[in-house]
Each structure stands twice: as C-alpha cells, then as structure tokens.
Amino acid sequence: MENIGALAILLAFCLGIYSVAASLVGAWKKKPFLIASGERAVIAVWALIMVATGILVYALVTSDFRFAYVASHSNRDMPWYYKVSSWWGGQEGSLLLWNFLLSWYGLVVVLQNRRKHRPMMPYVVATLMATQVFFLTLNAFPASPFQMLAQGRNIVEVPDGNGLNPLLQYWTMLIHPPILYLGYVGFVVPFAFALGSLITRQPGDQWIFTTRRWAIVTWFFQSTGILLGAGWSYAVLGWGGYWVWDPVENVSFLPWLTSTAFLHSVMMQEKKGMMKVWNMVLVAATFFLCIFGTFMTRSGIVASVHAFATSNIGNYFLVFLVLGIALTIYMILGRLDYLKSEAELESVVSRESSFLFNNLILLASCFATLWGTLFPVISEAVTGEKVSVDAPWFNRINIPIALFLLFLTGVGPLLAWRRVSAEGLKRNFKWPLLGSLLMMTGLAAAGIRHPYALITFGLCLFVGWTIGQEFYKGAGAIAKKESMNLMSGMVELTHRNTRRYGGYLVHMGIVIMFIGFAGAAFNRDTTVEVEQGRSFQLGRYDLKVTGVNSGQTDNYVWQNATIEASVEGKPYATLHPERRIYSQSQQPVGAVSIHRRLNEDLYINFAAISSEAQKPIIQAYIFPLVSWIWIGYWVLLIGSVVCLIPSKVKMSYARTEVVGMAGKHEKVAK
C-alpha cells in the first residue's frame, strides 16, 4: 500500500511536469490537442493525489504504525477524527494537504473553464501545475509521508505511535489548517489568471471578473482560517490571547492584507481602467506571500511557537520564490504598455483617492508586520546581536495604522467616484462625526481613559453610522417606490447590488471585531492559590472552588475543578476548568472553562495544584467584549457570501469618458 502511495505521488509529479510542458508548447505551437492533453493531465494529477491522500488517511485511521508519519503523529487511543487531523499535524502530511487542495483547485478551474477564457487557459494551467509540481517535489523527495519504519532491510511496526500534539487536539484544529490552507493555496488561482491575462494581453473585463471572484473566495477562507486560529489560541492556550504577533501568525496575516488591498483596488480597474500594474503587483505579492509564509513556518528561519521542525526544505521554497518573483517581474515589465491606465484622476477627494489611501495603509501594515517579523534575523545578520520584537512593538506600530484604516472604512464608501463636493462631504459625514465625537466625550466622562480604546469606540460608531446610513437611504427609497417595508427594502437593495452591500456588511463585520479588540484594553486577571470551599474575588465576581475531581479516558487522565461564580451574592455560573495529561506524550494541557457573554467573558484556567499546600492554583480572567470578535466574523462571513451572489441588476462598468464638468454644480442639480 505504501508503495502505491509513493508511486502515486511520483506519477503525479511526472504528469504535473507534462501538463506544464504540454500547455505551454500547445499554446506556443497552437496545437489544441496538446492544450487539451495538458488539461486532462490536471485531472489525472488530481486522481493520483486523491489515491495518495486516501492511503495516508487510511493508514492514520487504522493506526498502521509501519508508516513513520503515522507513528510520529498519532496513537491508538486518539479518537478517529483526531487521527484524521494528524494528516496535517506534521511536515509531510501538511505538504500533502497543500497538494490535495491545490489539485482540487486545479480540477475546478479546468472543469469550470472548458469554454471560457480559452486563449489564456494554457497559461493558467501551466501556472497552476508549476506550483503543483513544486509541492509534489517536496512530497516526492525530501518530505515523503510514505517513509516506513525499518530495521536493517525489514519494515517494522511499533506497538503505538507518539500521538498528536495535545494542543492540536481541539475541535477548531480539525478545520483551522484546511481552511487556512484553502485561503493560501487558493490564491494561486487569481495569480494564474492574472499571469495568463498578462501573457496573452487579454482584452476586456471578463478575466478581472473571474480573478476577483476567486480572490473573494480565497480571501474569505483566509479570514476564516485566521479567525479559527485566533479562536483556538483563545480557548486552548490557557491565558486568553487570541493574537500574540508570533511569526507564524504574522505570515498568515501578510497575504490577507495584500489580498484585501487587491479586492479594493481591483474596483479601480473594473470601473476606471486604472491601477492595472498595481493590481498585478498585488495579486503576485499575495501569492508569493502565501508561499513565503509556508517557507517561514518550515525553514525555521525565525523562532515560532507554531513552527514545524527545522528542515532543509526551506531552500526549495527559496529557489521557487526567487524564480517565481523574477519571472513575474519580467512579465510585468515586458507588458507595461498593455497595463497602461485608461483614465485620469479628476479630483483628490474622490472614491479613487480613497482606494489609493486604503491600499497605502494596508500595505504599510503589511510592511510593518513583515519588517517586525524579520527584524530579529536582519539585526542579527547586521550587528551580530539578537533582538526580540514582541507584541509591544507590533502594537505600537500597527494600532495607529489599524485605526486610520478603520477611519477610511467609514469615509471611503461614501465618497463619490470622480469628485466630491464640499456640500456632499458635509451632508454625508456631519452626523456620524458629531455622533462619534459625542460618544467619545461621554465615554471619557464616564471614566474611560485609554486613548486607543476611546478612539476605537468613536471610530466604530462613525463607521457603523455611515454604513447604516447607506443602507437606510437606499432601502428607504426602494421601500417607498416599491411599497414595501424597510427590511424588505434592505434585502431588495442588497440583492440589486450584492457586491456593494455585501462589501458594506464585511466592513460592518470588521467594525464589530474592532469593538472586541478594543475590549482588550480592559482585561483583568488574577492567579490565586485557593483551598477547596474558599473563594476569591475578581472584578464583580466572587469565585468559589467547590470541588476538585479526577478521572481518565483512553487518551488522557484529567483533574478538574468546580468553580461557582456569583455576582453580589447571586449565583452567576458554574465553571469546570480541567487539566489533562495525555497518555502518549505525557504533556500536561489545560482545558479552560469560559462563560461567554456579550459584555465580557469570565475565563478560568485550572493551572496546577500547589506543591506545599496541595491547593488548586486558579488563573481567572475577565475579557471584556471579546465575543464581539467572533460575532464580527459571522457578519463578515455573511457579507462575503452576499458578495458572491450574482446581483439582480447587472452592473455594467462602462469605461466612461469624461466629456466635461459643469461650471456651476447647482445648475445641474436643479
């Protein structure tokens, strides 16, 4: 069976190379049968990777400990679903997951475009398959998941495996890596289309439409993956941190920032035919940042709590990155005439300018995050001395950038295309601005002194108000015209232009998340050693330890504490934080207990039992507003889905030629 798996990977590798060659030669020599053959090779690669994946997963589920990978990352007593998730628990398996997802994307692209985008499809296929070949190289040679345990020349089987890292035995870890990878891997599709359009000098907008749609899908997966990771970190690590600016977290954030920038600036290309070079750069940057992120996590170049063991595959990534970036730069520079802007900018205060600033801010954040992540390495190379760049640096640099971005989120959508009059600015922003200033004053008067939190709350109201205003105005007009209620008007409005109003919903999700982030300024915690039957205080909560129990499952032994929380003498909640020691790894892991509410989470970690007095040591935390982060995500999800639904009214973005501008604006308005 193991031979079939390894053979399937090798065959897929060979067919991948064939697909690249057949597509390129077919396009060059104009041989349709070669192009078709290249596309069919994509399907064959998909089938072979399915076979290889099936064999690995089967070996994991059946605990076939002849496989070195199975023995290293699973054990007999793990539940079957964690055995399946061991697939991406180690280096070789997670690279196979890359291949698995990439082959699915390849298959979907080929099947979807049997009649569309024919001139550029050979190049799209070649780009997809070149990336696939790179990852298959890793799985076929330096990181094969089908290596067997051997003694001399005999394959041997160990009685039990080492088990999966206990921190990964949590439900979000079942879906976090595949979803994040769907986002990472998926961006190869927009990149392939962008490159294909560049090579073939595609006229028209159809390819932009396809690229943008794929970019929304992959952006959505990236957002979901990042948020799932944050949720895992919050619920598993025992201290409630959902984002610590760890290098691996940072490199997952970088492509998200550039793809967000792309999703905004691509509108300039669709509507005005502008920023074509920039959009190419953003698509390419996002794709290469995805690869760079994978390189960072696997090369061991920076120390991270999430990184895989250091290995030599980092060099493979480096070669791929250098070649890929060089080729892309060459292609862009060689086709600058094709990427020439079709329109001019009429006014500095306009929607167009807001996109420019939005891109500037997103890219500034991307650069700052990349710089902070790499600075320890750069500093050591230059000065020979190690430095640490931890959360305080990232927060000091990125919080002001994020707040400015939040401000633009409110301003940008209300600016008109081409130009905005002073009257228009006043009409749109007067009340939201006054409202937010009033709220900030009120909060300051109520005793909130944290400047960033105050500004965040003010901006959240400002942006929320402007978005609400847009919905209200549009829905009100439709409701009046169509004689329907306001809610139906909103649905109708959204359906008429799903992209615009879906985008507003995504913005609203981000606003809601920012409310949650601001809550971190008011976190409180205490660590106490407390006897059974005694209580301690944290904020308004009286927390009483009423019992400590222990027991065992097949996979781990556990100890849990029962803690009764009361507020002003009234029972509030019962929490059961737990400590576990996993039988195979002997690693102690906490399972925190969280009482989630909109205003704050009460979060309890059973940290240990004290050595001297044998008393439970409890870490208790209050995390205000943290639930808003997860609620914000759901709003973002709904917004993303709405963006993907076709609009009821087809928008045609005519590349309008500006014939002139009225000298007196009022005259036209009459």
Place this chain on the structure above:
Amino acid sequence: MKKWRNSFALLMMAGLCLAQTGDLVPPEVRRVGDRLACLCGSCKNTVATCQMLGCHYTAPARAKITAMHKAGADDEAIVADFVKREGKKALAAPPAEGFGIMAWLAPPFMALAGAGLIAWFIRRHRKPAPELNEGDVAKYQQAAERELSRFDE
C-alpha cells in the same frame, strides 16, 4: 498495559503539580515586565504577560524585579540590568538606538514613501474635466431627463 500507563500518567501529573507553585504578579512588576521579553522560547509574551506557571524564565525574572524594587532600584536600572545580563534580546522591543532604530523608523519611512508615491500618481494622472458651457449642460440635462422619463414608464 493501559491501566499501568494511565497510573503512570497520574503519578506524572502529581509530580508536575508538586513541582509548581503559584506565580502571583505584583502590580509594580507588570510595569517593568511589559518592557522585557519572556525568553523561555515557548511563547512570545512579555515578562508581565507570560501566564505559564513556573516558567523557567519569567518566574525568576519576576522575582528579580521584585527584589531589585525592594532594594530601591528604579525601572530603568532594572531594565538595564536585564540587558547587561541577557543582551538586547531581553527587551520586548528593539531599543531606539544603534541599528535598533531601524525597527522604529522603517515602517513610518515606508508609509511616507508610499504617500509620496500616491502624491506623484495623483499629480501625474490628475486631469480635471474641462468646464462645460451652458449649451453642453442643457444638452446633457435633456438627455438625462429623457432617460429618466423612459425609466418611469
């Protein structure tokens, strides 16, 4: 076999518990600890925010901060002592001196460079639309009204 293994795990748990004591963080330690990185290698927190009980770096670091405070050392002196012993990596953020200043200057510099690029782009691509005369305005207004009336039908 499994019974023996689990019993061993229970013993291990007891052993680990015995090896740990509570780390209560005095408020004054948080202030200094916020400037110092936890160098345990398992987290990216500061000495103030590391929540690992019995962390082999943070626990003694906190004890040292407390002791130095009691001995009358101010925040700067404590931080300087950590840097002297551990090097600059003891700081949670690079110092704003020497090459470390690059950490602080590069992001705003790049943002300014980006703003400059936008200014250049706007200057290069800005082309205010020409003024329309009365006749043109009337023509477009008529066209708009014609379109709108068709829409009403």
